[in-house]
Amino acid sequence: MSRRPSRPVRVVASALAAGALLTTAACSDDGAGSGSRASEASASPLARQQPTYSPSPTLTEAGAQAALITEADIEDDWTQVKDTTAENWHDSLLIGTVDVSDFLTAKADAADCQRLLDSLFDDDLLGRPSGASALRGFEEGDSRLLYQVASYDRTDPQDSLDWMASLPQKCDRFTANDNGEQRTVQVVETSLPDVGDAREGLLVTVQGTVDDTPATLTLNVAAVRVGADAITVTAGGLDGDEDDSVKEALENGTQRLEDVRAGKTPAASPS
Structure with a gap:
């Protein structure tokens, strides 16, 4: 990226x-x-x-950190990076202003598509956490995987999941512009493992140029709610989607979060 x-x-x-x-x-x-x-x-x-860890459903900072996945949870050749590196991951292909003319009969949908692009760039797909949060990043070739655990105890993460579920219809295909450069964005629903209390998955592709060369950014985006806490995963890059890795991350990561919420110490590696 x-x-x-x-x-x-x-x-x-x-x-x-x-x-x-x-x-x-x-x-x-x-x-x-x-x-x-x-x-x-x-x-x-x-x-x-x-x-x-406390069995209280209120996620602590230590609990959020303990619930993060490790390299063993996603197999393949993913390598963990420093947290300070992962928190600065932002792809310029996600920058742009949605072309409202694409939404002749439902202009309000343009705002949802703009929110999608902005939240993917800022890594706050479900909004800013109201409680504890932690993130961890991994690299594999030119692909990246960003994994986040956060508490939304004073807001409702389900509202954001419902918003995500509406995007494949509202933002099926649209264009965005950045300083005269036009990009084509497509949003498709994806299937996720049956984990947590609720879940939503998207496949987002952005076609544009990088260094004057045509390029396609492909991102698997997923979120799982566990009570008032949630996991979000964004993975992909210019090499294509990372569907399998995202599913592994959610399966193993949800178990880690549930263990922390129950006052248990998560296993060192997946069973």
Whole structure:
């Protein structure tokens, strides 16, 4: 993908040190045995070192970081990049003003198509998170995969999923212009694994030029809601779509998020 200086992006959630939590409950006739066992347990070095997460449905910064996928979750030859690199990924082919003349009978749809382009460029497909968030990026050749976990506890991610579901009809095919350069954009619905509480997938292609050479940007875009939290994945590039990798990321990543929400530590690698 071609690059351009980034717009402001969300601050990447940093991993927080997770403390140990150990509770014991026991009863004895005189009460002395109970107190002794509790004291020994709380003093255990293993108990202090074992990371755990609150079972509360409110996602924490540490939980969002723990829910991110790893290279093992998407196989192939993906290589993880630094978070500071991934947060600055923006493709110039996504910059442009939607041509309203393409929407003669439904001009309001042009605003939705503009929102799609802008949100893909800014990496906020579901809107800005209202709670904790974290992201991780991977590279494979000229393709990139950006994976994000975020909490929308004060907004409704389902509204954004419903908006995504409407785009293949509203934005089936349209043009966008950037400084006299015209680009053709097509939006198609894709199928996703049956994970989470709700999900939507899109295949977005943008035909334009890069360094005066015709080029086609192909992006697989997907989002999965788990309660008030959500996963978003954007993958692809000038080499074509990354449908299989996106599905693997969602299958393994949703399980990681569900584990974190249940107060469990996600497995080191997929089973």
